[in-house]
Amino acid sequence: MDDFNSETDSDYTSYWRDWFISSRGNEYFCEIDEEYLTDRFNLTGLNTEVQYYQYALDLVTDVFDLDCDDEMREQIEKSARHLYGLVHARYIVTTRGLAKMLEKFKKGDFGKCPRVMCEAQPLLPMGQSDVANTSPVKLYCARCEDLYNPKSSRHASIDGAYFGTSFHNILFQVYPAMLPPKTQKRYEPRIFGFRVHAAAALCRWQAEQREQMKERLRQARIETGFEEEDEEIESEDDIDDDMDAGGDGFEHGAIVQQ
């Protein structure tokens, strides 16, 4: 077992996955369960996406024992990382994966929203595409519902497909209690205390759109989720019945489980 190491493993631990998630730059990844990895159903279709698929899988699951030259090993190592990422995208939308990522989210492992009005809301990693090598990972803020680039360049090189387009939305459907209250506070550009007309006009137009949306939600008797809400609808329990995403139960929206 000890001879399958590659050039990267100065402090090599006995598990490839341990090494992988603890190495610098891979802070966004959570550890995939052994059982999940060994269930071939979960890996359907990945054999066409990953070079040296079988070797890479062996490496990830710590059963790799091929004797080969360094160049080959490097290739396999690269494939293993790619494979891990692709499986990761599937894993994090399962119940266990969501729970693991939720813990990381709560700890703020993915960073805080840079937007001032979001008051350091923790972020979630996401991809803009589910196809590998399309775009690097982005960070989603649930408070302003926008995407941001990771601060650090070592994160900016991670493939977005390793997290996928759906994960962060599923997380908040499964754990709606984690949804932060939305804020209407915003930055108003001013010059010597006076609002600037062009920006202010746009703000007013946006506020109009917002009120229209609130009105639509109100008519459908749905909470708008804004922080400083003018009390028109009190928290009535029957509101929950109208909602697509279900109520408070954490396990309610078990979406993808294998």
Added chain:
Amino acid sequence: MSSSSQVAESWISSFCGLLGHEYFAEVSEDFIEDDFNLTGLQSQVPMYKEALEMILDVEPEDDEDEEDEEEEDEDDDEVLGDEKPVGAAGSYRRAGDRRHLRMASDLSVIESSAELLYGLIHQRYITSRPGIQQMAEKYELQHFGTCPRVFCNSCKVLPVGCNDTPGQETVKLFCPSCLDVYTPPNSRFQAVDGAFFGTTFGCLFFMTFPELEIGAPRTTSVGGADALLAIQAAENKSRSSSATNSTVVPAAQPSLINGVAPSNLAPGLGPGNVYEPRIYGFRVSERARSGPRMKWLRMRPIDVNELDEARRYWEERGCGGAGLGDEDTNMLDVAGAAADANKLGVAVDRRKKAVGRRRRTNGSGNGGGSPMDTNGIGGAG
């Protein structure tokens, strides 16, 4: 502080060279020496006089006699290189000399006062003509970084404060592409006071340089992945714009809307630049508890004429747009006034008329939101 080792450096340049002070412009000494520019600062800064002397590297007169003999030999070679104009109080010395003259505790108080004073002067300086020019150079060189928002496409940002009073908030970054403010990515800027840049600077900057292209595409070579994304974004854009039932751009777009070229008005916002949450490719409904609620923040009308509130107001009133052409509505805002300076003569008395009319109608109801009604932001709903 490194100033004692580097003999040829002034206090100002050593201050601006400190780690975390990368956003600061070097205020010219002429600006500081003009007392008019310092009006009112005396009451805000403790040990004002000493702090000012420190900033200007001026040797206080009264201390000079007592300590003269110690300094004598050092002075000889050092003063030669010193060609700064003579300020309020006596001859110039180096930061290193000054250190000998004062008690250490005294010095640290003055040092912090000097930093405060410099910051407050800086706030004023960067709104002055030479200061804003200097900041423009720094902006062009991307000294302030870029917007972290994905859809802003690495738009260059400016340092601003959210408060003009020191000690309230740290420096923030203003993105002209999404008209929002962000925390600087590096924590070393958490120690920089936002008041040293002020609330006015951000907007004034882009009004001073209206020809700056805000949403300029990245010039650096982008990878194939980015190109692919750009194509997708374009597709999305066309899809979403057709979805909102306006095929291309409906009406003729004005060359100037509310005093800003439409292409420079929040180019990072609007259809195609608003994140659309999806699960397995399906959009998440607005009615879902976790559904999108903040899209308004990143919206922008496809037809910018919707932002011409004065015109909309009069159209809704049925008063006819004939009396109120484009030049009139543009005259009502600051930048428009600057841009249309040549039309000034014609427009002024028409403007007066318009203002008069508006005053009368304002009382009856704010529904349309006249541009004169700057306090009426809440009136939209």
